[in-house]
Amino acid sequence: MQAGTRRGRPGHDLESVLRGAVKVFTERGYDGTSMEDLSRELGITKSAIYHHVAGKEELLRLATDRALDGLFALLDDISVLDAPAMTRLEELARRSVLLLAAELPFVTLLLRVRGNTRAERRALARRREFDIAVASLVTQARDEGDLRPDVDPAVISRLLYGMINSVVEWYRPRRADRSADLADAIVAVAFDGLRLQH
Amino acid sequence: MQAGTRRGRPGHDLESVLRGAVKVFTERGYDGTSMEDLSRELGITKSAIYHHVAGKEELLRLATDRALDGLFALLDDISVLDAPAMTRLEELARRSVLLLAAELPFVTLLLRVRGNTRAERRALARRREFDIAVASLVTQARDEGDLRPDVDPAVISRLLYGMINSVVEWYRPRRADRSADLADAIVAVAFDGLRLQH
Numbered sequence: 001m002q003a004g005t006r007r008g009r010p011g012h013d014l015e016s017v018l019r020g021a022v023k024v025f026t027e028r029g030y031d032g033t034s035m036e037d038l039s040r041e042l043g044i045t046k047s048a049i050y051h052h053v054a055g056k057e058e059l060l061r062l063a064t065d066r067a068l069d070g071l072f073a074l075l076d077d078i079s080v081l082d083a084p085a086m087t088r089l090e091e092l093a094r095r096s097v098l099l100l101a102a103e104l105p106f107v108t109l110l111l112r113v114r115g116n117t118r119a120e121r122r123a124l125a126r127r128r129e130f131d132i133a134v135a136s137l138v139t140q141a142r143d144e145g146d147l148r149p150d151v152d153p154a155v156i157s158r159l160l161y162g163m164i165n166s167v168v169e170w171y172r173p174r175r176a177d178r179s180a181d182l183a184d185a186i187v188a189v190a191f192d193g194l195r196l197q198h
Numbered sequence: 199m200q201a202g203t204r205r206g207r208p209g210h211d212l213e214s215v216l217r218g219a220v221k222v223f224t225e226r227g228y229d230g231t232s233m234e235d236l237s238r239e240l241g242i243t244k245s246a247i248y249h250h251v252a253g254k255e256e257l258l259r260l261a262t263d264r265a266l267d268g269l270f271a272l273l274d275d276i277s278v279l280d281a282p283a284m285t286r287l288e289e290l291a292r293r294s295v296l297l298l299a300a301e302l303p304f305v306t307l308l309l310r311v312r313g314n315t316r317a318e319r320r321a322l323a324r325r326r327e328f329d330i331a332v333a334s335l336v337t338q339a340r341d342e343g344d345l346r347p348d349v350d351p352a353v354i355s356r357l358l359y360g361m362i363n364s365v366v367e368w369y370r371p372r373r374a375d376r377s378a379d380l381a382d383a384i385v386a387v388a389f390d391g392l393r394l395q396h
Contacts, residue, residue, distance in 0.1 A: 156392060158368055159387050163360050186357060188346070188349065
């Protein structure tokens, strides 16, 4: 009913509104951004935004779900691999870097979410669910004798994703996509360490 | 400041004002915090704050310098160690985790700084200077044949500190200080990797 032919009017389709909102939320903080601010920053009326979403909570949900749905899809993908837990964990790490590079603005916003509102708490709860799934894979890899047993699996999963997620601070997409090289480098460093084996 | 905590007039000495300001800056963002906000949140008058500092820029400088001076002091400390670059790098990483745990609010604020004002840009410039020093130590360790040569030293230094700094997201000091264990775990994971050597 409302969709119509919005093409050719940049800033007025849902995807443009969403990407614009993600940029503003990331720069000014979700909490500190009103619909008024969004309207001004995106250069469209508030009613044009309300045409697509019920409010800024829905924009945050759509944005963080883009990143979170991607991460949970990776968990599904690696769960069907016929391989040891360690190999699945490596594959999950590699694909997480590629997802981060492909959906950089959405992942960056997800990582900045602090949890003062319902939409933020919901995103944080889904992140925790993902962390628990990673920690469980780490435990499995340890039980199969492939992963170091001297560090708590929950800490390992936090350190691994701490390293992966830190990439949002400095990675900038270029015309020549180097995200596969970055993913290889991160997997090499995280799984085999910085030390050169003699 | 609550009524019951007035003993010794907390909130009126520079250290209390600074710690209070760091908390507010971290929660609301430095940019979005006015001296008016600080005065209200700290429960002291603006003139009581101006008694100690020229303004919020100086508070940010003092706060980020607490973290940055600590990091540069570590560089000095490890530079005099009579040991291979790899050992000095491990020691720097270990001590960085301990510093982060000891000065958690200050390091957290430093890592949230985005660089819109002069005080923020100054903090970011000092961070970059530290990163360059770490990358140079990584290069030396690689040239001495102890560190993997297949990943760019600048990327390695970012990944190593990405892992270390991610700890601010979840580490909370307890009465029993476990930061030394955490530092050991991070050094083990970063330098020798997650994989158990068979």
